[in-house]
Amino acid sequence: MSHYFGIDIGGTTIKIGLVSEGGEIGVRRELPTRKGADPTPVLQDIRMTLEEILAEEGLERADISGIGMAVPGPVTDDGILHGTVNIGWGDVALGQLAQKVIGISPVCIGNDARVAALGEAVYGAGRGANSMLMVTLGTGVGGGIIQNGQILMGESGVAGEIGHMTIDPYETESCGCGKKGCLEQYASATGVVQRAKRLLQEGDEASSLRHLPRMSAEDVWAAARGGDVLAMQVVDFAAERLGIALANAGYIVDTERIVIGGGMSRAGDFLLNKICPAYQKQVFPHCRNKEIVLAALGNDAGVLGAAALVQKGNGKHSEKVE
Ligand SMILES: [Zn+2]
Missing domain, CATH: 3.30.420.40 (ATPase, nucleotide binding domain)
Known part of the structure; x- marks a missing residue:
């Protein structure tokens, strides 16, 4: 063996x-x-x-x-x-x-x-699909494209690097990569927490997040699930931008399945129920039924x-x- x-x-x-x-x-x-x-x-x-x-x-x-x-x-x-x-x-x-x-x-x-x-494609949530785009929502946003059991590498090794797809060319703050307006700035755990903090600072709206000594992205998703209006604004914003990125990626690679992983994917179906409509809004009608599923292998x-x-x-x- x-x-x-x-x-x-x-x-x-x-x-x-x-x-x-x-x-x-x-x-x-x-x-x-x-x-x-x-x-x-x-x-x-x-x-x-x-x-x-x-x-x-x-x-x-x-x-x-x-x-x-x-x-x-x-x-x-x-x-x-x-x-x-x-x-x-x-x-x-x-x-x-x-x-x-x-x-x-x-x-x-x-x-x-x-x-x-590749791990998800061979052993996890991508099994049975010929092609798959995976997006990892962690501290940053990572990605990968798998076709017939092979990683699409690209000429410079950046194929599938969806986290640094420009979503907002008018952004004034910089991403860790040095560019401005990358998906990672909006849809990563870091981005979600930063946006929540900014909204809390800018207004005096009541929010359960206001009293947390240290806020994590998980707290924001939990608050949103509990109906917290400010937290809902934050996750809707993240999902909207992720939906744009997934749709844009689809116009290039059009994989059979999209797999969402990383720490934020622990928000589960609540996260998928935000991402799917945001994606569907951006694609041709006949692409709206693409399978978007949660990763299965965790760490x-x-x-x-x-x-x-x-x-x-x-x-x-x-x-x-x-
Ligand atoms: Zn970037």
Whole structure:
């Protein structure tokens, strides 16, 4: 039976899973991400953990069919990671370097949002669909396009980067990427909280959010669900802009299904009931029935997607050494 290591490298934590052919995570580990300009120490940390897992499970390196890695930065088809703001790495041929340090091949790498989308496509809410657009509503807004089990990479590695689609060219505040008016500024957890705070500051309308010492996007969605008028304005605004982005994306890729994930997707059907009409308002009538569903894998999407990178031959940048 084939085993894969799925590795999700985040800015603070690295999640590692020993994944079976069928997508079960048999062993899980988490380790802190060492920050710095050199990826080698991080890869050495990963190597040690993988060796521990192999020893515990009575497996050899040769029993592993490959390693998939999700990384928080743009990755191009040539296997180059073009920097990670969160960790401090510059441009690096990460797959090749990882194979050298860890000694298992092949190593496949991909951008974290795109890899999570692949995980959902192969093992989660995208199963059975030929094509899928995933949008991750977290601290930022990520995205990925999957067609027939393959990530659409694009020439510069930004295909599916829906969070930085310009929604409002007249916005005066800047997005984290340096542009102004990106979807992320309106539809991310950060954007939702900022807008709620601004509305609270600008008016003196009664709102249950006014008395919270620290406000999260979850609080805003909960208040909106409870009928809080100000919170409702905030989530309607976010949903409207997300609807515009999904419709615009549809005019380019027209996927069979749209999957909504990330922390904010915990607002569940209430969130979908806001997004769907906002999307339908922006598309041709015959596109209105597109399936828009919630992600199914939660925090496992990265690790499973990373394993799926190897299984599906995505982002394969180092060959199996026999
Ligand atoms: Zn942006």
